[in-house]
Amino acid sequence: xxRSLLGLAFRATVxxxxxxxxxxxxxxxxxxxxxERWHWPAPFPQQLGLKYWxxxxxxxxxxxxxxxxxxxxxxxVLALLMSVPVSYLAARRRLPAGPLVLALFVLPQAFPxxxxxxxxxxxxxxxxxxxxxxxxxxxxxxxxxxxAVWTLxxxxxxxxxxxxxxxxxxxxxATRTFFRIALxxxxxxxxxxxxxxxxxxxxxxxxxxxxxxxxxxxLPVYMYxxxxxxxxxxxxxxxxxxxxxxxxxxxxxxxxLRAEYLAFFGHL
Amino acid sequence: MSRWERWAWGLATVPAVGVLVAAFGLxxxxxxxxxxxxxxxxxxxxxxIVYRLYRQDVLYTLGVAAGGVALTFGCGIPLxxxxxxxxxxxxxFLLKVPLFVPFVVTGHAxxxxxxxxxxxxxxxxxxxxxxxxxxxxxxxxxxxxVLALTWKHLALVVLLLVGAFRGVDDSYLEAAQxxxxxxxxxxxAVLVPMSATSVALALVLTLTxxxxxxxxxxxxxxxxxxxMLMIDLxxxxxxxxxxxxxxxxxxxxxxxxxxAVYAYLRSVTR
Amino acid sequence: MxxxxxxxxxxxVAALAGAGSAQPRVTLQVAIAADVNVVEAHNNYxxxxxxxxNPGVTVHAVGTGTGEAASRAVYTKIKAQADAGRRPWDxxxxxxxxxxxxxxxxxxxxxxxxxxxxxxxxxxxxxxEKAFGVxxxxxxxxxxxxxIAIAYNPAFVQKPPRTFAELEAWVRANPRxxxxxxxxxxxxxxxxxxxxxxxxxxxxxxFTQGPYDRRYEPLIRQAVEQLxxxxxxxVLTSGNAGTLDALNRGEIWMGAVWVDQLxxxxxxxxxxxxxxxxLIAPGLPIxxxxxVVPREAAxxxxxxxxxxxxxxxxxxxxxxxxxxxxYPGIDPNRVMPLxxxxxxxxxxxxxxxxxxxxxxxxxxxxxxxxxxxxxxxEIVR
Numbered sequence: 001x002x003r004s005l006l007g008l009a010f011r012a013t014v015x016x017x018x019x020x021x022x023x024x025x026x027x028x029x030x031x032x033x034x035x036e037r038w039h040w041p042a043p044f045p046q047q048l049g050l051k052y053w054x055x056x057x058x059x060x061x062x063x064x065x066x067x068x069x070x071x072x073x074x075x076x077v078l079a080l081l082m083s084v085p086v087s088y089l090a091a092r093r094r095l096p097a098g099p100l101v102l103a104l105f106v107l108p109q110a111f112p113x114x115x116x117x118x119x120x121x122x123x124x125x126x127x128x129x130x131x132x133x134x135x136x137x138x139x140x141x142x143x144x145x146x147x148a149v150w151t152l153x154x155x156x157x158x159x160x161x162x163x164x165x166x167x168x169x170x171x172x173x174a175t176r177t178f179f180r181i182a183l184x185x186x187x188x189x190x191x192x193x194x195x196x197x198x199x200x201x202x203x204x205x206x207x208x209x210x211x212x213x214x215x216x217x218x219l220p221v222y223m224y225x226x227x228x229x230x231x232x233x234x235x236x237x238x239x240x241x242x243x244x245x246x247x248x249x250x251x252x253x254x255x256x257l258r259a260e261y262l263a264f265f266g267h268l
Numbered sequence: 269m270s271r272w273e274r275w276a277w278g279l280a281t282v283p284a285v286g287v288l289v290a291a292f293g294l295x296x297x298x299x300x301x302x303x304x305x306x307x308x309x310x311x312x313x314x315x316x317i318v319y320r321l322y323r324q325d326v327l328y329t330l331g332v333a334a335g336g337v338a339l340t341f342g343c344g345i346p347l348x349x350x351x352x353x354x355x356x357x358x359x360x361f362l363l364k365v366p367l368f369v370p371f372v373v374t375g376h377a378x379x380x381x382x383x384x385x386x387x388x389x390x391x392x393x394x395x396x397x398x399x400x401x402x403x404x405x406x407x408x409x410x411x412x413x414v415l416a417l418t419w420k421h422l423a424l425v426v427l428l429l430v431g432a433f434r435g436v437d438d439s440y441l442e443a444a445q446x447x448x449x450x451x452x453x454x455x456x457a458v459l460v461p462m463s464a465t466s467v468a469l470a471l472v473l474t475l476t477x478x479x480x481x482x483x484x485x486x487x488x489x490x491x492x493x494x495x496m497l498m499i500d501l502x503x504x505x506x507x508x509x510x511x512x513x514x515x516x517x518x519x520x521x522x523x524x525x526x527x528a529v530y531a532y533l534r535s536v537t538r
Numbered sequence: 539m540x541x542x543x544x545x546x547x548x549x550x551v552a553a554l555a556g557a558g559s560a561q562p563r564v565t566l567q568v569a570i571a572a573d574v575n576v577v578e579a580h581n582n583y584x585x586x587x588x589x590x591x592n593p594g595v596t597v598h599a600v601g602t603g604t605g606e607a608a609s610r611a612v613y614t615k616i617k618a619q620a621d622a623g624r625r626p627w628d629x630x631x632x633x634x635x636x637x638x639x640x641x642x643x644x645x646x647x648x649x650x651x652x653x654x655x656x657x658x659x660x661x662x663x664x665x666x667e668k669a670f671g672v673x674x675x676x677x678x679x680x681x682x683x684x685x686i687a688i689a690y691n692p693a694f695v696q697k698p699p700r701t702f703a704e705l706e707a708w709v710r711a712n713p714r715x716x717x718x719x720x721x722x723x724x725x726x727x728x729x730x731x732x733x734x735x736x737x738x739x740x741x742x743x744x745f746t747q748g749p750y751d752r753r754y755e756p757l758i759r760q761a762v763e764q765l766x767x768x769x770x771x772x773v774l775t776s777g778n779a780g781t782l783d784a785l786n787r788g789e790i791w792m793g794a795v796w797v798d799q800l801x802x803x804x805x806x807x808x809x810x811x812x813x814x815x816x817l818i819a820p821g822l823p824i825x826x827x828x829x830v831v832p833r834e835a836a837x838x839x840x841x842x843x844x845x846x847x848x849x850x851x852x853x854x855x856x857x858x859x860x861x862x863x864x865y866p867g868i869d870p871n872r873v874m875p876l877x878x879x880x881x882x883x884x885x886x887x888x889x890x891x892x893x894x895x896x897x898x899x900x901x902x903x904x905x906x907x908x909x910x911x912x913x914x915x916e917i918v919r
Binding site for chain 1: 270273276277278280281283284285287288289290291292293294295296298299302347350356359361362363364365366367368369370371372373374375376377378379380381386387388390391393394400419476479480482483486487498501502505506511514515517518519521522524525528529531532533535
């Protein structure tokens, strides 16, 4: 009896702590995004409203948002097209120079990004890619390809070679087998991969900040500038917009997202 | 596969490999090379400058990352273990939320939350814990950084650990219970040792990620005192245009990340 | 109201310039290495009015960020195109900091255009002739000038300091109530550090006129060591906006800030209107942002005309001073008579024209500038 009471108290305490710790910072974003007037030292805003949300619908922030969505779409399509052959071959252990190539697709996760991207910026200036949208897409592809290759490899592996072997035995070519059997069966994995890459590109900051300067501003860079300029309302609205797609995804698809996909989000 | 097909498939992998070589491999090698060059000549001078100006920052970065890892695992292991032993879906869901919050957003959220007259101070004032007009000092220094880094990384750690702990067979836990082991004893004596590899991997990944963190300290820094290494690097590169010293700082960070590099390489060669 | 004034102004300028004939379609690419409000000034006011006078011409301004990193981004872009031998370059006009304008002049990346401007004769002052020791005359037109000043909150500071010595004593008596943004958070902090070195060494002429000599480095280091002591009782913020925010919240009672941002925050209603700037002896730096035209700009002639438009005393009075609260970039004797009395009063609240004449200082020569920053990085941290 005392034991279960103690257990209940324990759960209540830990639950409250988790709730406050996780939601506290996110709630402050919400409060700031609605604060039309908030003068020190009032603990809460004197006037709440949607003014700053409406400001997001025009001018620079809207441009940053649409540009970011455009860049993310292009990045997603390119990353999927490029990574499907690599992942399929890797899943069937037919990748030429396999370990070496696969190492190339894990190292961007392990190395600190900033010095590498700083160096990439220097190279991109030489190639006239710095400050251009193709340059930003290229830098987003680094992370995008890594996510796509690993999720797709897992997806193709899950399909299993048995059906394909049967098709080949019946005389179909390997390529035809891939398009008729492996790819359709792996489509859910391809969709998950597309969502991952899209979110990665939409939220990418380090590379965009360095390579996109001076002309290409996406939403995360815009949020950073606004936050440093103490435009805290604008920055908070932008922050909420940036995290919304991911959290909605978590709410809707929690059951379907496999742990290994989720793990990639940790690196966003 | 026919010969022709093998060639076609091999060729189809070239774009992806090419992109990674051009936008990651080459820059990585270039930064290592540039760290040994000044005015066109081989030199150790860049490293001498790193030592002269930034040696304290290297230690500070290690300290903050160590603190972050300690706090993350100090909270993460008990939480993940508890979630393995007893279902608690809404807490598990909440703990996953930061996975989807980008690093920059975390930095900004923590900045408005923890700054001296930020929303945490306001909430504590409203709850009567702090006197009106009081200011909190935790957001400014290393403690604020540790809290922010932990907030972001805890989600991934819990996710990885819960996954690993669920792989431990129930029979071991039942046996431990038979010996009278309570919840925490089961976590420490059974779950952790039996998932040692996963715990170690999660530890290395978290440590490396914290050492290389950039956007969170960028948004939370106050301009004084020691800085995280990536902030120094950005300042050297962005404001001074000093690519060589920035690269030397980069190489220092590569060395710090070598544990993760090893872990990742092992995962593909296995 | 504001639009009506601009329309009238646009008509006036059109009549003045005798423009209005049909022109080919041109998009002027303008890069702004400054805060969002400066980009807004170009896109929403100056660019609109210029396009109205010159049918077929649109002005497209993009911000490249804040602080010196923003100017460096513009410089790197132009330099990369020059090095690659590409022509024409894609930027027509750029607004850059003094430091990078000087560097671009030295590397021959800029067009010498001021003599071709109708209002070129109003481009006057020592900062239009030399910048960081580089001869920049003819290459640069200040869009506006910006002064670093000490802002204070009269609710807590009854008697603001008039000199650096008084400031030092005040900070000792009121620990952690004065703030500035160090050297990594933007030029207002850098400017404060330069002013401190001028104050402690008393060698303003040497540092701004030269010659450069390494012998003076111990002098600099000594001043910076004293700054380290001073900093112990100071709050170092993350940037100019951080200082303003801390002032506004009462976290600090005094701070070194850009005057223009103080005015801009007040205009937006974000700032306690009582916060007042003062200039203290021996002075603090004034730092212009220069409009420049790259040497191989695609629309070079239109670029020159656009800069000419911004340098028009009418435009300077209505947009630069009245709308945005900046000090005029060109000869103030031509501009200030055109400014409304209210705007004048707001502009000179706290910092009078006499203060500006006496206590506005130049930035040091490039070599001394670098030496001071290095000493700071090493000693203060």
